Amino acid sequence: MKRSHQLILSSLFLIFCSFGQHLIAQEKFPTVDGYKGIWFTLGQFSDFGDKYSGGLGTYTAKHVPLAIHAPEVNRTFFVYGGTRSQEEKHLLCMIGVFDHESGMVSKPVVVHDKEGVDDPHDNPSLAIDEQGYLWVFVSGRGRKRMGYKYRSTNPYSIDSFDLISEEEMTYPQPKFIPGYGFLNLFTKYTGIRELYMETSTDGLVWSPDQKLVAIKRNGDKNSGHYQVSGNKGNKIGFFCNWHPNGNVDLRTNLYYFQTTDFGQTWTDSDGNEVEIPVLNLTSSGLVKEYFSQKRNVYLKDVNFDADGNPIGLYVEGIGHQPGPENGPRSWHVVHWDGSSWQDHLITHSDHNYDMGSLWVEEDEWMVIGPTANRPQVWGAGGEVQLWKSSDQGRSWEMSRQLTKGSNRNHNYIRRVVNGSDPFYYFWADGNPDEFSQSHLYFGDSEGNVWKLPYEMEEDWVKPKKWRNNWLSRWFSR
Secondary structure: OOHHHHHHHHHHHHHHHHHHHHHHOOOOOOEOOOOOEOEEEOOOEEOOEEOOEEEOOOOOOOOOOOEEEEOOOOEEEEEEEEOOOOOOOOOEEEEEEEEOOOOEEEOOEEEEEOOOOOOHHHOEEEEEOOOOOEEEEEOOEOOOEOEEEEEEOOOOOOOOEEEEEEEOOEEEEEEEEOOOEEEEEEEEEOOOEEEEEEEEOOOOOOOOOEEEEOOOOOOOOOOOOOEEEEEEOOEEEEEEEEOHHHOHHHOEEEEEEEEOOOOOOEEOOOOOEEOOOEOOOOOOOEEEOOHHHOOEEEEEEEEEOOOOOEEEEEEEEOOOOOOHHHOOEEEEEEEEOOOOEEEEEEEEEOOOOOOOEEEEEOOEEEEEEEEEOOOOOOOOOEEEEEEEEOOOOOOOEEEEEOOOOOOOEEEEEEEEEEEEOOEEEEEEEEOOOOOOOOOEEEEOOOOOEEEOOOOOOOOEEOOEEOOOOHHHHHHOO
16 A cells, blocks of 8 residues: 555544544443453363463463553553453453552453453553554454454553454564554464564554465475564564474474564574565574474563574473473573574473563573472463573573462463563463462562452552462462
8 A cells, every 4th residue: 555545544544533532522441340360271181281271361472562661651551361250251351550650550441352252362462652552452363253453542541442453363463663663473374373464654554464484394284383572672573483284282493583674674683684484494594493303392582682682582392281291391591692593491390381581681681480380280380480690591590489389370471561660570370270260460670579459449559569478378369
């Protein structure tokens, strides 16, 4: 579409929205009286439980990002998958806000009701544009359930939203780049999982979907990929794995690709341009080959060092089913040092779907994740630990235990973009072995933890600091 036509359509849309706002007096969206996460089971059981299950309000690692701190208003906005009551499995795509001045959190707002869907694959992700408008990208699930884009009616406000589009979009990963606009990485289920991108200068008119990665071996009928992404300034990069013949249970290998010109060209980590879509199994974007070792790769997070070199956090192991027969799951960081990839072991845990995040502050790197295997052993998640490295990931030390004595496993610890204490990351808990409540938590860079209120009588409430003792075990039941 020509740029002049885009501008005309954008102007007409803004006029329509402005007129509509006057007609409906900016009616507020519904709220929920407290932070109640979605509980989910995939239903693929083996001897040691489900492939994954539990409190999955901040699932998946492929929804990026879930939370952004806006320094202009000193507030952190965050999205998650929630419900109205502890008895429900009905997914609501929610947004909340933490005010750093008052230390209070708002009642969560329902941006989109999934109308009976209980699957957190449909969870939302978040972006904020230069004017302060909040953009909620609601994931669909292949072509069975559509995805949606919403924009807040007013800047830095969660009171109401305008529906922008309905489209095929799974695992949305929107990036807003000042001076350019939006670049959204996402997945399409074209019989298998393939990686796509789209761009927009204003969020209202979008480019055609462009396929990025569709790797196949000779003889394979299908391809398949998952990705996690991040950006530093204008550099947008993503790590992806490969599903041999489209089989997600055999996900393997590790690849990295990046763009510095808003998706016009894509390169490997060394700046060599790659042809899009990437089809070659041995592309120059190959970081580490695991296929011949018959090892699975589970992607967790992306960050960058002070020079803008990419760092990936991932977990690998020998099989997709939970339990001891597939051995320990190994947590790694892989770092492009400017000339080659360096891969380092952090620790081990007991489940492929244990998920945490990676922080990089000059020479100090930090990983926070559920790496202690309790209380529900062999289930997704566990107790949360903070790991630190002061030598660019070569060696790691467990610095602090954030949770202990919990009744339910904690999982999917999500980093806040531009995070500011005390809301530096957040996550949900839940029992992976049986249907349970799911509470949400947030923490600061020192490892202090607060619990988001499960019940709220007021519109704004100050969360209580969470204590790691028998009282916390009692009150978290």
